[in-house]
Amino acid sequence: MLQGGEQTTFARALGDSLAQTGLPDPDHQIEFCRRAESLGIDGLLTDFGAAKPDPIVLAASLALATERVEFIVAYRSGASCPTIFTQQINTLSSLVNGRVSLNIVAGHSPHEQAFYGDFLPHDQRYARTEEFLAICHAIWRGEAPVDYIGHYYRVEKAELNTPFIAPSRRHPEIFVAGGSPAARDLAIRQGTCWMRLGDTPELVAKSIEPVLAVDKEAGLRLSVVCRPTRAEAVDVARALVEGESLSQGERSAERSFVDASDSVSLAKTYALADEEWLTPWLWTGAIRSHGAPALALVGSYDDIVTGLLEYKRIGISQFILSGWPKQEEMERFGRNVMPRLRERERGTSGAGMAANRVRDYPPAGKTRGAPKSG
Helix, strand or coil: CCCCCCCCCCCHHHHCCCHHHHCCCHHHHHHHHHHHHHHCCCEEEECCCCCCCCHHHHHHHHHCCCCCCEEEEEEEHHHCCHHHHHHHHHHHHHHCCCCEEEEEECCCCHHHHHHCCCCCCHHHHHHHHHHHHHHHHHHHCCCCCEEEECCCCEEEEECCCCCCCCCCCCCCCEEEECCCHHHHHHHHHHCCEEEEECCCHHHHHHHHHHHHHCCCEEEEEEEEEEECCHHHHHHHHHHCCCHHHCCHHHHHHHHHHHHCCCCHHHHHHHHHCCCCEEECCEECCCHHHHCHHHCEEEEEHHHHHHHHHHHHHHCEEEEEEECCCHHHHHHHHHHHHHHHHHHHHHHHHCCCCCCCEEECCCCCCEECCCCCCC
């Protein structure tokens, strides 16, 4: 979601240190959401982190000011007990006619996890999240009273009088974010979609095989820089990180952020930046300054369509996309890429993009376009 006070663009790690990012900015954020809705963006991400407002409260306020767009609420299992979390999400669903899904993350920074009283290492955070979601699912399935005794959670005879309310499902879609085997396996057992950071289609295809084999979805988090021609797009992308456009402080802040993280996704994606172009349209140049989700599709409008369809061909059906500045790039994508995407879909398969959705084009965008990954 567009962050408080964000009018242009700044590196993620430095942006998190600015006071205005911790406050809602309702006028600009509602305008952004309504514009995304009018462009056909399916969902918008409200991120979780100490530098940002609470994602559930923010999603509620923005959803009540919109009509169709869905809100993807990011959440970490260690932040509350699963029963109260389910109650909050169920309540939100009733207020917004089910326009809520979840981006479940295990956390990426031991330093920040400690703010919330969470001192578990990486893999144990995923084990705890498995128990967290198991309890949530039992409540959503209507198995009340729910008794559960695990290593991290225990509930006795749990039941809620507020159900999850949506037109066609009894629980929210659950995007499990992360690039590790622990994240992928959690998505297989408890999620609806494994949402990982980008890579080449060949490597992504291999990684998602176990997910597709059990009829779960696979999604990618990427950024986009699109212009009428490839040359224009490349010039704009490189201008983000060259010359005076990015301070040494911003570069140092991002490097420190990555060094302090225990995220498998961040480490893997940061290493990709040793090579600037992974494909003719997949650019790594902004990763080391703007963060791992800044791995970007860069090119003409048709180049971006080609990249998205190549990922669809290997089995990707969800995209969370970002851009710089967010609203301007969302406008370009919605006006120029999405119509071409629909047209090529119809021409190649006779089907629309119903199975491929674009989410949160704020910090990200969902074509159903920072998860924070674990």
